[in-house]
Amino acid sequence: MGRLVRARHENRLDRTLHQLAYPRLLILDELGYLPLTREDASLFFRLLVRRYERGSLIVTSNKRFADWGEVFNDHVLATAILDRLLHHATTLNIKGESYRLREKKRAGLFGRRPTPEPEEATTDA
Helix, strand or coil: CHHHHHHHHCCCHHHHHHHHHCCCEEEECCCCCCCCCHHHHHHHHHHHHHHCCCCEEEECCCCCHHHHHHHCCCHHHHHHHHHHHHCCCCCCCCCCCCHHHHHHHHCCCCCCCCCCCCCCCCCCC
């Protein structure tokens, strides 16, 4: 998204969209991880329209489709994006813990709750 925003501000958006429409496969990882402005969402839609039925696209996200209106800060635009994105799509829903954290958990470095300190006994005299 940063690349598209820069291109728009430098008056070379059409050229950048053309470059991103050219590859047979474009991978967009972690869509929705960072908040998108309306400008970002609009630029993403333009990219999607350029690639629509021309090239493959892999999108990863930890957001449900129902939450994409919030991701794009526009429910109507999110619906239009999902319409094009899902038209010829195969979707995979992967559930489970993060593989990045799995080894840390096994080693006991993550997810362990701190052991509470024992309370000192007090006596009333």
